[in-house]
Amino acid sequence: MCGIVAYKGPREAYPILIKGLKRLEYRGYDSAGIALLNESLNIYKKAGKVADLDESCQGKDLSGHIGMGHTRWATHGEPNDRNAHPHMSQSGDMAIIHNGIIENYASLKEALILRGHTFKSDTDTEVLIHLIEDIKDKANVGFEEAVRIALSEVIGAYAIVILSKSNPDYLIAARKGSPLVVGVGEDEYFFASDATPIVEYTRNVIYLNDGEIAIVSKDGLKIKTIENIDKPLYIQELEINLETLEKGGYEHFMLKEIFEQPKSILDSFRGRIHDHKQVVMAGIDQYENKLKNINRILIIGCGTSWHAGLVGEYLFEEFSRIPVEVEYASEFRYRNPIVTENDFVIAISQSGETADTLAAIELAKEKGATIFGICNVVGSSIPRTTHAGAYIHAGPEIGVASTKAFTAQVTALLLMSFSIGHKKGVISDRRMRELLTELETIPAKIEKILKLDTYIKELAELFKDSKNFLYLGRGVGFPVALEGALKLKEISYIHAEGYPAAEMKHGPIALIDAEMPVVVIATQRNHYDKVVSNIQEVKARKGKIIAIVTEGDTVVKGLADYIIEIPDTEEAFLPLIATIPLQLLSYHIAVLRGCNVDQPRNLAKSVTVE
Numbered sequence: 001m002c003g004i005v006a007y008k009g010p011r012e013a014y015p016i017l018i019k020g021l022k023r024l025e026y027r028g029y030d031s032a033g034i035a036l037l038n039e040s041l042n043i044y045k046k047a048g049k050v051a052d053l054d055e056s057c058q059g060k061d062l063s064g065h066i067g068m069g070h071t072r073w074a075t076h077g078e079p080n081d082r083n084a085h086p087h088m089s090q091s092g093d094m095a096i097i098h099n100g101i102i103e104n105y106a107s108l109k110e111a112l113i114l115r116g117h118t119f120k121s122d123t124d125t126e127v128l129i130h131l132i133e134d135i136k137d138k139a140n141v142g143f144e145e146a147v148r149i150a151l152s153e154v155i156g157a158y159a160i161v162i163l164s165k166s167n168p169d170y171l172i173a174a175r176k177g178s179p180l181v182v183g184v185g186e187d188e189y190f191f192a193s194d195a196t197p198i199v200e201y202t203r204n205v206i207y208l209n210d211g212e213i214a215i216v217s218k219d220g221l222k223i224k225t226i227e228n229i230d231k232p233l234y235i236q237e238l239e240i241n242l243e244t245l246e247k248g249g250y251e252h253f254m255l256k257e258i259f260e261q262p263k264s265i266l267d268s269f270r271g272r273i274h275d276h277k278q279v280v281m282a283g284i285d286q287y288e289n290k291l292k293n294i295n296r297i298l299i300i301g302c303g304t305s306w307h308a309g310l311v312g313e314y315l316f317e318e319f320s321r322i323p324v325e326v327e328y329a330s331e332f333r334y335r336n337p338i339v340t341e342n343d344f345v346i347a348i349s350q351s352g353e354t355a356d357t358l359a360a361i362e363l364a365k366e367k368g369a370t371i372f373g374i375c376n377v378v379g380s381s382i383p384r385t386t387h388a389g390a391y392i393h394a395g396p397e398i399g400v401a402s403t404k405a406f407t408a409q410v411t412a413l414l415l416m417s418f419s420i421g422h423k424k425g426v427i428s429d430r431r432m433r434e435l436l437t438e439l440e441t442i443p444a445k446i447e448k449i450l451k452l453d454t455y456i457k458e459l460a461e462l463f464k465d466s467k468n469f470l471y472l473g474r475g476v477g478f479p480v481a482l483e484g485a486l487k488l489k490e491i492s493y494i495h496a497e498g499y500p501a502a503e504m505k506h507g508p509i510a511l512i513d514a515e516m517p518v519v520v521i522a523t524q525r526n527h528y529d530k531v532v533s534n535i536q537e538v539k540a541r542k543g544k545i546i547a548i549v550t551e552g553d554t555v556v557k558g559l560a561d562y563i564i565e566i567p568d569t570e571e572a573f574l575p576l577i578a579t580i581p582l583q584l585l586s587y588h589i590a591v592l593r594g595c596n597v598d599q600p601r602n603l604a605k606s607v608t609v610e
Helices: 013-027 050-057 105-114 124-138 143-151 253-259 261-269 282-286 304-319 355-366 381-385 404-424 429-439 442-450 453-463 477-492 501-506 528-539 555-559 571-592
Strands: 003-008 031-037 041-047 066-072 094-102 156-164 167-176 181-184 189-192 204-207 212-217 220-225 296-301 324-328 343-349 370-375 388-391 468-473 495-500 517-522 544-550 562-566
Touching: 003 013, 003 094, 003 156, 003 167, 013 031, 013 050, 013 066, 013 189, 031 050, 031 094, 041 050, 066 094, 066 156, 066 167, 094 124, 105 124, 124 143, 124 156, 143 156, 143 167, 143 212, 167 189, 253 261, 253 571, 261 404, 261 442, 282 388, 282 404, 296 304, 296 355, 304 324, 304 343, 304 404, 304 477, 304 571, 343 355, 343 404, 355 370, 355 381, 370 381, 370 404, 381 388, 388 404, 404 429, 404 571, 429 571, 442 571, 453 544, 453 562, 453 571, 468 477, 468 501, 468 528, 477 495, 477 501, 477 517, 477 571, 495 501, 501 528, 517 528, 517 571, 528 544, 528 555, 544 555, 544 571, 562 571
Parallel strands: 296 324, 296 343, 343 370, 370 388, 468 495, 468 517, 517 544, 544 562
Antiparallel strands: 003 066, 003 189, 031 041, 031 066, 094 156, 156 167, 167 212, 181 189, 181 204, 212 220
């Protein structure tokens, strides 16, 4: 959730840290803070955005070649100046920034209070830095050893960076359950929650594993485990480019990412289709024999990734003829689910760091299942935890509300379902060519939909003051309705619900009146006549219909108050194109309401805590 960045090297740290925090702000924006070490340890922190922190720092001592910064998504304690990171130890010698949750902080805090410690914040993080100093003083050990011992006593998840005034050559970081990447430059080192603050300065990175501590000192960088075992430095090269982290002339990252979808979908299947007749995915090919005989596919995810999983359920059952169950990762881990070695589990996460999904993966692995990961961020935890997987290659997604990652996830699921179905003989060679040929037309069809942006903005003007929205779809259109409703809720704060269209009669129809906009996925494929009947039921109760229809439709056009026409495509590809106008509608409504679409209140991009 929170974003952390740190630097040690020959440059002035402050410009690197403040720029890094701005790039990480999508991970949390309740408050922000910076610690700089020169002759003294200077800490500046402020509730609000990183820009507020930057403004408040002007005119202060910002010198120093070692420092760290933090942008917060509040877990323990209100989002105010007092609870903002960094936090200091009892003596003021050490400072810490932290992403995660220390679950046993209350008992540790109680013990530390009995030993004379006083606390200035309500956070679990402050407890950890007090514990480190307490161990250092009481056990008479060095800085590095005190950190290692303290981490062996805490329960929970963390990515931390710590510096010490009395140990000015050191910068120490560690991770367990929360992401942390180390950038290695020319006699300089960077730490960050992800690679976005680092790519401008170096392309050489090390992804810390759980239970590892990174120590930067005058002797350079070393990595060891909490058990004090030295680890080799495994340096990888970053694949992202600096220009992908900028808005590129768009007003918001979200709008840029919506318009990037023709390319991101193309990149998701580029190189995976051979001669219009075969899908090549290394992770699927590796488990070809098992996939022909598995009992079921179990898909786990959270939020938008869960919606992608629901699309996957339709796809795998249609094209692979394998039973599928889709689970919220956050619920799966707290049941006693029946999982066997004959199950194939697909874990979906844009960031590859979603805490609930990672915990669900570990549970399924313990029960012997084969785990396949679908994620966007190279080097993240899920690809390193699963048996096999596929990157979706959507590129960095900065907007908190996921757009291009959703359609790229669906593209990966399409390819998987086609590949398995073809290997099993469910899909003939001829049918495979038809499907893959149609998939290759989708980017151009999305380009055509994006030209409706001005018209959709006009629709948004009509509905920006609505209090509620209902989204309806049938078949694979149902997950599209869910995703459309989620986008509107996330960024405009309008209450919205997605339903299977047939379920409207079983409760939601009671809500429909002249003030209720109803968005209906009503394309001319499966279930068309049934959806027309549902529209008539809404119209009979004076609801306002916004219909997503196939180009040239006349029946729904005669019933709906407003229509958005999209190109015709096979039912399987409907989520890729019908989602686009719903994203644009949500975006424009939110902008017209004065909402911060890239950083919606109370949300963070990567949910790395429970």
